[in-house]
Amino acid sequence: xxxxxxxxxxxxxxxxxxxxxxxxxxxxxxxxxxxxxxxxxxxxxxxxxxxxxxxxxxxxxxxxxxxxxxxxxxxxxxxxxxxxxxxxxxxxxxxxxxxxxxxxxxxxxxxxxxxxxxxxxxxxxxxxxxxxxxxxxxxxxxxxxxxxxxxxxxxxxxxxxxxxxxxxxxxxx
Numbered sequence: 001x002x003x004x005x006x007x008x009x010x011x012x013x014x015x016x017x018x019x020x021x022x023x024x025x026x027x028x029x030x031x032x033x034x035x036x037x038x039x040x041x042x043x044x045x046x047x048x049x050x051x052x053x054x055x056x057x058x059x060x061x062x063x064x065x066x067x068x069x070x071x072x073x074x075x076x077x078x079x080x081x082x083x084x085x086x087x088x089x090x091x092x093x094x095x096x097x098x099x100x101x102x103x104x105x106x107x108x109x110x111x112x113x114x115x116x117x118x119x120x121x122x123x124x125x126x127x128x129x130x131x132x133x134x135x136x137x138x139x140x141x142x143x144x145x146x147x148x149x150x151x152x153x154x155x156x157x158x159x160x161x162x163x164x165x166x167x168x169x170x171x172x173x
Contacts, residue, residue: 040172041077041087041142049075051148053162061113061150061157070147072120075168080140086173087142091130093166098153102127102142106150109160114153117166120145126166144168 056068077087086168094105096114102125103114126132126146134142150162 003155007032040170041080041084041136041140043170044076044078044141049073053148053150056111056150057157060154061109063152064155065151065153066155067116067151068149070118070149072145072147075144075146076141077170078139078141080136080142080149082140084136084140084172086133086135088112088131088133088171088173089168090171091126091128091132091166091168093128095128096153099151101137103151103153104128104164104166106162106164108163110162111158112153112155112160113157113161114151115148115162115164117148120147 037150051071051073053068054073060066060068075089080087086101094107095101096103096105098112099114103116104127106113106115119126119132132144134144150157
């Protein structure tokens, strides 16, 4: 064969081989993951509710189980996503060991005082570990109407500050 034909044949064979190399497949797996979660409702106001029980003269809390008037307040969530039908509030805090376990420990400076937390509509106490389920209404909101007060655990309460912390953990259904 002539030289020109041999060179062309060589280029053709090399090109076919190179094309085979360029077209070889090396599979790569791409794994894509994620989660779709229910967006929580929004707590109305902020994530902290401050309830001021005011000033009470110590002699008003001198008898065992004497108490201050109830102070009402609400915990409310709004803008609940479609499909959320119920919200559960689970209450947790430190029980006061000097009285019934439905009373919360006062960590302020006043001595002999516990704090009660209860439902407004049924006067049911909300001690540590209580779950309270509320339906989400047509405005996509849920409200827990509560009340709280100071209680003289053993009588003879001493003057000072009253402070109790109760955490309401919200779960959505």
